[in-house]
Amino acid sequence: MTSTGEEQGGTGRDGPWWWERRRGVALDVGLGVVSAVECGLEGIPFAREAHVPVAVGVLFGVLVGATLVLRRRWPIAVVLVAIAVSPAEMGFLLAVVGLYTLASFEVPRRITATLASMSLAATFVVMYLRTRGDVEADRTLVILLSVFVAVALTVPPVLLGLYVGARRRLMESLQERADSLERELSLLADRAEERAEWARTEERTRIAREMHDVVAHRVSLMVVHAAALQAVAVKDPVKAARNAALVGDMGRQALTELREMLGVLRAESPKPAAASVVPVPVPVPVGLAGGFEDGPSLGELEALVGQSRAAGMVVELDVRGGAGEAYPAEVEQAAYRVVQEALTNCHKHAPGARVVVRLAHREGEVAMQVENGPCDGEAAVPGLPSGGNGLVGMRERVLGLGGVFVSGPTDAGGFRVSAVLPSGRE
Template sequence: MTSTGEERDGMGRDGPWWWERRRSAALDVGLGVVSAAECAVEGVPFAHEAGIPVALGVLFGIVVGATLVLRRRWPIAVVLVAIAVTPAAMGFLLAVVGLYTLASSDVPRRITATLASMSLAGTFVVMYMRTRGDVEADGTLVIVLSVFVAVALTVPPVLLGLYIGARRRLMESLHERADSLERELSLLADRAEERAEWARTEERTRIAREMHDVVAHRVSLMVVHAAALQAVAAKDPVKAVRNAALVGDMGRQALTELREMLGVLRAESPKPASASLARPALVGIFEDGPSIGELEALVGQSRTAGMVVELDVRGECPDYPAEVEQTAYRVVQEALTNCHKHAPGAKVVVRLAHRDAEVAMQVENGPCDGKAAEPGLPSGGNGLVGMRERVLGLGGVFVSGSTEDGGFKVSAVLPRER
């Protein structure tokens, strides 16, 4: 389980003053106490050599050694103090820990190299001066011994500090990258959820549109025939029986189309909705749906219901994709349904033109016949919206509006290939 950058910052900052953690403060205070004790002991011979009171030398050593507590806050100052007291032969722990801290910090490398070189040179000079009179040998041995001590006290802590600093920066970089990746994954998850919600909404809209087109037309014709049946039941029993049979046939057709649609929806395996699944969920409906070739039968149903409909087809009908076939059929179907609802008794002209790269359709009704009674069909106001969505979804053009003579016209053009 990973934690974000803010969580790590909150967990890491619990120490006083400049320390990030309490254990770091305890470690530095402990090192400062040990360094102060070391320098206090080394302050005794320094006091004798300098000709000052011992107590003053011890106090000086305590103050010098205690500066190690500040190593995380001011590493450069700690190293400078260690270099300054090198001639007094004190502060070995101060110098070693100070160089390590300086090398592992974010101080520029040129400053670290300069101070490390000064510490190396200072340690070499002090060791050479102190061992030159103590070792009964040639100067070469003294130089070698001085170089060895200077390198041993300077190079290892610097190299270790550089390694630890590089490792820490690498870990910080990895943490930052992990935080960035976590934020990106969270953003991608949010976007995926938005796309899934969009896909679910689109699919619900498409299903609602299919249900509307299937039910509205059939039921509208059934209502028209039922009204005619009620009007002629007593006067013309033969016509009443014929109308009743038509109502039954249309009801069965509506139920058949609904069963086919629901069968396709049930056949889909239950998978999480996503943008890639929005359209495939209704592929079966497009494949098994109505086609342009069934428009003549559709027009015939409206004629049977008493509407005067003229069908004008121009051009030879090529093979269209299933989506284009069904969309063209549904546009004409919904337009005829609107004519039944809003223009009873009006003459309707259905035009269909097959062109090279597109198919065009137009349904136009004249002004309403004032003698015809309104069928009383409910309208949800979604018919034109659904037609427009269908046509624009295939990259076509949809136009609807009133005509100059008081009628209404619906026109659509669908490309043969998307």
């Protein structure tokens, strides 16, 4: 049995036996001592009326009064003892405190009502029998006086106990809700941290993919042109100058795109207003993660293919369907990057091979394919390094938009990269 709300205090348990708190022990022992003294004194007249030794009456009263120490453990038993000794006119404190404890604890209400009624009836009967011969008045006055005393000794402690018990249960319910809310907030904080970590990882992956696409393609073309420049520097100065100019253009374009990406990374996010105190869920970073407005588009494929042609690659561009049709920016950029990375791989792994770039505008989707023939063994191999992330990056881009990506060697000894992206339009 738990202690009442005003007697608990704190959250830990430090009392012995059935007590929750040490101060509860002190309170119950103090009440038990006072009750034992009261009942011991009331045992003197009881012993005289019962014609027993006074010491027996006093000892009986002390034992009866001391049962109040057990009120937290067995409140029903304490009230029954108080009802049982009521004919002996002892146990006033025992009855009042026992009824209060019974009503304030988690005892079934029917049991509380039954014992309270028994105590009320016993007090009325004892009071009636004691006053009918001592008061020179009519029976109505004796009955009214007995009812008043019985109600005064029974109803107030029961009502007070019911109020304290209801208040304690309310406080426990509020505390439980507060603990539940704290756990939910802690869980939300953990999930927010997981989302933030996922967003950081996703952004790092996207940044790495963009850097790879820009640097790999531009630098690959620069290396190819540099190799051609080295080969024709003495024999054909005009062609060497043209290749040198192309290398410069490629370098400037690579630097421009790198600066744009670094500018996105350095841009500060707008700070929330000072009055805003509501935490906002972790945002997905902008720029490379979601800002596609300034990225390349399918309309630039012709220029992209022209750069590879200028580097000496034999490239055929085949566009079918609604040429010039606009798609969402993320679809346009993903399609462009797939073709760009595929051409970069052709420069790296198939120098001198014939390449076909196909673009098909279909209903609800756009498809692209880059296929190269077998490598010309006599062609100069520029010796470009490969990080092994090109195909992985292309696959991530396409699958991230809900598309389909397939790559692999062809029967003719070449290699083919195919991708299909949904148009992303309603």
